[in-house]
Amino acid sequence: MFILLFFLGSCIASFLNLCAYRIPKNISILFPGSSCERCNAKIEKLYIMPVIGYIISFGKCKKCGSKIPIAYPISEFLFGMMVIAVYAKSGLNFNLIFLHNLLLLSFLYLISVIDLITMEVYTNVIIVFFLMLLITSCLQLCFDEIFISDIYVSLISSFFFFAVFYIFAKLKWFGYGDSFVIFVMVTFLNFNQGILSIILSFIIGGVVGIFVILSKKFSLNKMPFCPFLCIGGIISILFSENIISFYLSKI
Numbered sequence: 001m002f003i004l005l006f007f008l009g010s011c012i013a014s015f016l017n018l019c020a021y022r023i024p025k026n027i028s029i030l031f032p033g034s035s036c037e038r039c040n041a042k043i044e045k046l047y048i049m050p051v052i053g054y055i056i057s058f059g060k061c062k063k064c065g066s067k068i069p070i071a072y073p074i075s076e077f078l079f080g081m082m083v084i085a086v087y088a089k090s091g092l093n094f095n096l097i098f099l100h101n102l103l104l105l106s107f108l109y110l111i112s113v114i115d116l117i118t119m120e121v122y123t124n125v126i127i128v129f130f131l132m133l134l135i136t137s138c139l140q141l142c143f144d145e146i147f148i149s150d151i152y153v154s155l156i157s158s159f160f161f162f163a164v165f166y167i168f169a170k171l172k173w174f175g176y177g178d179s180f181v182i183f184v185m186v187t188f189l190n191f192n193q194g195i196l197s198i199i200l201s202f203i204i205g206g207v208v209g210i211f212v213i214l215s216k217k218f219s220l221n222k223m224p225f226c227p228f229l230c231i232g233g234i235i236s237i238l239f240s241e242n243i244i245s246f247y248l249s250k251i
């Protein structure tokens, strides 16, 4: 079962990587199939398999020999592991919580990769995932897996954070896109996870920011914030209870 989940996760990551590459270039995400970024040769079925394809092709395009970035198999591997963790988190069940968290994970991953490549947040990606997450939330509500009060609480906190980050964006501390990503993330996480995800992304972003300032190689203005939101969000989805109970036991 875990192998199947890992395979599912790495396939999703492979597709999201393709989306991240194509969406900013306005290329269809469905057709044509995967091709080499340099020579455009179609990748054969055998080599298209995530992680394994990279290993058996020795990390090179079969046609032109150009190197395939190592980021591809690494991200596919990590995403595969995260899908296993999300499955464990949903009580080892293919239930709505699993689907909901998988969508949230995919959203945060895709928006972060695009942000890293282009320094931009794409509204159409936000809208598509918002609608899909809205459906899984409504279904969870129908099947009593969450309650309407949970949704109210999440909505209040997401509007609050959206407003705060919108003001930050006006002050040019963050991009406007970040406030929309935060809105979607906090709306579809529960209250504790939402707060924790913001705190974590600030802590992680802050630590990296200090290194960026010290290294003097990069400018802070050129540091995308979505990847930190993504890391904060994923840690919150997987470990919010552990972190909060650990914190409470220490005070």
Ligand SMILES: [Zn+2]
Pocket (backbone or CB within 6 Å): 036, 037, 038, 039, 040, 041, 061, 062, 063, 064, 065, 066
């Ligand atoms: Zn090639």
